[in-house]
Amino acid sequence: MTKKSILIWLSIIPLAILNGGLRETFLTPWLGESCAQPISGIILCFLIFIVSFVFIPRIGKGEAKTYWKIGLLWIVLTVVFETLLGLAMGDNFGELLKAYDITTGNIWLIVVVFIGIAPWLIARIKRIV
Secondary structure: OHHHHHHHHHHHHHHHHHHHHHHHHHHHHHHOHHHHHHHHHHHHHHHHHHHHHHHHHHHOOOOHHHHHHHHHHHHHHHHHHHHHHHHHOOOOHHHHHHOOOHHHOOOHHHHHHHHHHHHHHHHHHOOOO
């Protein structure tokens, strides 16, 4: 189950990158940063929902705690990936932490929470828990 759940998480990365490109190329110039950030976050949550909806059932039936563990794994992978990518791009920890401040209009924290909830939510919707 762990290997399959990591593969599902890996399929979200290109979508998140494309979503960021969409935000920077179209949404931000058109709507401004304060509107583009939350819209981009909502789009990413929708993409995570779709990927989860398609692939979580392939993991198979399990207990609810199995899907909560997958969600926790996805949160850890996401935060580690985002941190390492940010550091590699020259950001410092202070800049990286700003993404988690929802008072700025950035809903990244909500996206990370949704990543953690998505496996269980889809398992419930698909009635595999």
